[in-house]
Amino acid sequence: MFEATISPLDLALTAGSGQCFRMAMLSQDVCRVVAGHRCVTVRTLGGGRFLFSCDEAEYRTFWAGFFDADTDYDGLLPAAHDAYAQAAVRYARGVRILRQQPWEALISFILSQRRSIPAIRLCVDRLCRAYGRPVADGVCAFPTPRALADAPPDGLAACSLGYRAPYVSQTARLVASGEVSLDALDALPDDALASALQRLPGVGPKVAACVMLFGYHRLNAFPVDVWIDRVLRDQYGGQFPRELYAPCAGVIQQYLFVYARSRPDAR
């Protein structure tokens, strides 16, 4: 057990923010997170304090980085420039951009297209159970590129990937063979990284932006999905001033996303 201070952090908002599909609330203030080959339980204690089920060494070497604990999210963005953005920032305080692995983010968001968040969770979970190494009781790690590259088509189909199965299969082969190195892509500037990702099957502008934001921690990446599209249309006349939030436009995007989804009546 280790007690850490991470402020602001709202586990439930972050878990439900659609950036990570392996972070689940077990109760109102406890969540379980699986990342890499690790699994941890986190309890909200209040006052920015959290109780991690791991020891201090594991927290410091892994989970602190995963939760981006050293970044001051209150000081990250300039003041919001309009009432809607201000409301979003206020509502979504405590949402952080987790530092997930590029590979897991890549496959997760290829799977995400044209699906609801609960359906994506289900799908990722099935994939992990079928092809990931067990890491704890009833919990499996995210499958390696090799494991997915070698998975037979009917195996992937059994995970209900639908028409995305060939995308996953082909992308996994490109990564497993070394033809595409996700590590090497990290050296690229944002625009080059975006185009490189979009050369992968099943990866278009939206998925590439999600992989950049959530997998490569490129905080200026700005995914536009149906919710953000509605917000941009209805609240900003189609012209959102994302440059005002550079180099962290992706953070305001995430706040807008969480806020918009919290009030589906206000479309």
Next chain:
DNA sequence: ACTCAGGTATCCT
């Protein structure tokens, strides 16, 4: 039974 879901690839003009 029906629409919609954190889109992309492909095929048009």
Next chain:
DNA sequence: AGGATACCTGAG
């Protein structure tokens, strides 16, 4: 370059 359409499948 920009618009239309098909696509697997679970949730509401």
